Amino acid sequence: MSFFSRTLAILRKDLLAEWRTKERLSPMVFFVLLTLLVFNFSFELGGAALHEIGPGVLWSAFVFASLLGLNRSFVDERENGCLDGLLLAPGDRSAVYMGKMLGNLLFLLAVELISLPFFTLFFNLSPGPFLLPLLGLFLLGSASLASVGTLFAAMSSNMRLRELLLPLLLLPMVMPALISCVEATALVLKGDELARIAPYLQILTVFVVVFTTLSLLLFEHVIEE
Amino acid sequence: METSDAIAVDRASKRFGTFVALNQVDLHLPAGGVLLLAGPNGAGKSTLLRLLAGIGRPTSGQVRVAGADPNGDPEARSAIGLLSHQTLLYDDLTAHENLLFFARLYNLEKREERVGEALAEAGLAEWRDHRVRNFSRGMKQRLALARATLHQPSILLFDEPFTGLDQVATDALSRHLRRFKEQGRTCILVTHRLDTAADLIDHLAILRRGRIRHQAPWVNGSREELSALYTAHLEEQS
Numbered sequence: 001m002s003f004f005s006r007t008l009a010i011l012r013k014d015l016l017a018e019w020r021t022k023e024r025l026s027p028m029v030f031f032v033l034l035t036l037l038v039f040n041f042s043f044e045l046g047g048a049a050l051h052e053i054g055p056g057v058l059w060s061a062f063v064f065a066s067l068l069g070l071n072r073s074f075v076d077e078r079e080n081g082c083l084d085g086l087l088l089a090p091g092d093r094s095a096v097y098m099g100k101m102l103g104n105l106l107f108l109l110a111v112e113l114i115s116l117p118f119f120t121l122f123f124n125l126s127p128g129p130f131l132l133p134l135l136g137l138f139l140l141g142s143a144s145l146a147s148v149g150t151l152f153a154a155m156s157s158n159m160r161l162r163e164l165l166l167p168l169l170l171l172p173m174v175m176p177a178l179i180s181c182v183e184a185t186a187l188v189l190k191g192d193e194l195a196r197i198a199p200y201l202q203i204l205t206v207f208v209v210v211f212t213t214l215s216l217l218l219f220e221h222v223i224e225e
Numbered sequence: 226m227e228t229s230d231a232i233a234v235d236r237a238s239k240r241f242g243t244f245v246a247l248n249q250v251d252l253h254l255p256a257g258g259v260l261l262l263a264g265p266n267g268a269g270k271s272t273l274l275r276l277l278a279g280i281g282r283p284t285s286g287q288v289r290v291a292g293a294d295p296n297g298d299p300e301a302r303s304a305i306g307l308l309s310h311q312t313l314l315y316d317d318l319t320a321h322e323n324l325l326f327f328a329r330l331y332n333l334e335k336r337e338e339r340v341g342e343a344l345a346e347a348g349l350a351e352w353r354d355h356r357v358r359n360f361s362r363g364m365k366q367r368l369a370l371a372r373a374t375l376h377q378p379s380i381l382l383f384d385e386p387f388t389g390l391d392q393v394a395t396d397a398l399s400r401h402l403r404r405f406k407e408q409g410r411t412c413i414l415v416t417h418r419l420d421t422a423a424d425l426i427d428h429l430a431i432l433r434r435g436r437i438r439h440q441a442p443w444v445n446g447s448r449e450e451l452s453a454l455y456t457a458h459l460e461e462q463s
Contacts, residue, residue, distance in 0.1 A: 013318070020318075080312045085313035086330070088280060089331060090303040091300070091330075
């Protein structure tokens with residue numbers, strides 16, 4: 001069976017289960033909205049403060065929301081021994097990683113798209129041409145988080161202190177991607193030219209390619225007992 | 226390894242850190258054989274079954290199932306079905322969705338048809354669109370058996386399959402096991418229910434502290450004889 005068919009089967013199953021339960025999306029969305037709301041009242045983010053701390057607030061909210069979703073992605077598979085069912089199936093086990101990674105990416109993108117109108121509202125932004133490059137940044141930033149996060153979520157899923165371990169592993173590793181996202185978002189909100197944003201997009205693209213490839217190679221060893 | 230051996234374990238060991246779960250285990254079972262793998266808690270039975278299923282990897286030694294290493298040859302795992310005390314099912318999906326997901330993973334042809342047949346065989350056709358979360362333990366185990374045999378594996382591994390089942394469900398599962406035996410499928414059964422297993426098996430292995438202490442064919446032995454042999458081995462070793 002092809003790698004892509006297995007990947008799609010796992011992705012489809014994860015989306016269906018999430019559609020039923022909303023166990024991952026709901027807490028992620030509420031966390032991001034609450035964070036934006038709290039910072040909005042704390043700092044009066046409209047105006048000058050927007051470009052200073054707005055992008056940092058936004059991406060911090062996304063990163064911590066992603067931890068909520070990533071933590072659940074393999075915990076659900078441990079219930080009833082479902083992960084054994086996946087490992088027992090024939091074919092390349094890295095398809096499990098790819099299916100899970102794409103699921104995490106889609107969930108994070110959904111959270112970002114839902115929270116974008118609230119971000120523009122709280123931060124007094126008028127919808128404008130900044131939205132298109134911002135969506136591109138969301139895609140690359142989310143892919144960075146999902147590529148590394150899915151591997152670490154698999155590693156930590158069988159441990160008692162997984163809620164603590166996952167951020168400890170993930171946050172230092174995604175720091176280069178996170179800094180690029182924050183810097184690029186600040187430039188986008190200022191309305192800078194795409195040429196100034198391009199280096200950050202390149203860093204993020206390289207980050208995604210390198211860590212996705214490494215994770216595909218390492219996943220089988222990570223997931224075994 | 227005999228050419229007809231469906232299962233061949235040669236000097237397989239498994240360590241978790243400093244803990245030795247399996248120590249130089251040798252186990253051979255011909256195609257079509259039904260083996261009872263007995264032993265006290267912590268003997269290493271489930272670990273051995275996980276190695277046979279390709280879910281774990283031996284620290285040393287060799288495991289071959291249907292002539293192939295289930296870890297080295299990923300496609301070889303399509304010959305294996307595993308039923309354990311855990312269902313390996315997703316509670317938030319329906320019975321139909323669960324089986325369809327596994328049918329996709331195993332790349333089965335005519336998936337809908339095969340899933341429909343499996344649900345009917347399990348007596349769950351009218352429950353196909355109900356979430357597994359709402360099933361009784363017996364229904365879940367019937368669905369788990371349907372999942373384990375959906376791809377019609379030639380080798381079936383049962384890890385404490387009777388756990389939590391009432392007498393009616395236990396009898397039904399025993400009937401399925403007998404049918405698999407008649408179909409010529411190779412089965413390994415791990416259970417503490419020796420009385421239930423005695424009529425089903427034709428090979429017996431006793432595992433204790435990670436080592437095979439006894440392995441022999443079991444022909445027409447009674448439940449009492451099986452129980453006495455098992456107890457004698459445990460007492461002898463203690």
